[in-house]
Amino acid sequence: MAKKSAAKSPAENADEAPLRRRILEAAFSAFMQSGFAETSTLEIATRARVSKRELYALFRSKSDILTACIRERAKRFQLPSHLPKPGDAKSLPGALTAFGSKLLREISDPTVVAVFRLAIAEAFRSPEVAQALNAAGIEASRASLREMMSRACATGIVSGQPAEMAEQFAGLLWRNEMVSLLLGVVERPSEREADRRAEAATAALLTLYPGPGGLK
Known part of the structure; x- marks a missing residue:
């Protein structure tokens, strides 16, 4: 567990705006490739190189991510x-x-x-x-x-x-x-x-x- 926390620390310490932008770019790419229903929040987090905890700190759900992409x-x-x-x-x-x-x-x-x-x-x-x-x-x-x-x-x-x-x-x-x-x-x-x-x-x-x- 300690190793995982250490690996996540650079993303956790990143400014919110760049982190948000990275998540949205990764999500949009995934939605375009696989469709909204078939894309999981885990896939978005993996593409964005963030943890699901970091993702959910900024977005409540996958629908919120999509709405943010559209906005x-x-x-x-x-x-x-x-x-x-x-x-x-x-x-x-x-x-x-x-x-x-x-x-x-x-x-x-x-x-x-x-x-x-x-x-x-x-x-x-x-x-x-x-x-x-x-x-x-x-x-x-x-x-x-x-x-x-x-x-x-x-x-x-x-x-x-x-x-x-x-x-x-x-x-x-x-x-x-x-x-x-x-x-x-x-x-x-x-x-x-x-x-x-x-x-x-x-x-x-x-x-x-x-x-x-x-x-x-």
Whole structure:
């Protein structure tokens, strides 16, 4: 027992952030290779070179680990702080286009598509996988869009229900692309293509939801 404790001491003395990151990277790799249901916490700990005690000190369960993996990637779907705030009619199209283009590129990233495939494959055996993805991933992007729409509606730039507008914009942006990405029959859109599609989706949305005085 003494030898085992000595062997674990470097990991035990590691900073929490690097240890957490190592566990999440090991878990994501295992989930992608074996599936969520077939991956044990022991396998994750072994891949991460930590003890199960260290793993459970940071995560209560395997589902918590998966949720953390998804949340790490979901940060990329949130509204970037550097984007212009839609405080007037001139700034809204640019802000929407920038966010839409970013959303297309981030969600079509091969790693993110792999997460969606995992959720679909595990949905029946492990519904918590799909629930985690929806709550921490898909809902994150919708929340950012609703926030932007709420700001625009509050200033009278556009008129409508923010939640409905967010869903409409996502539909205009993606069309049927996500299904094709999941099937692997289309390539990830280039930055130029993402910009073009985001501009088109923005123009269509602003036509559907003009403000009281119209968007000029």
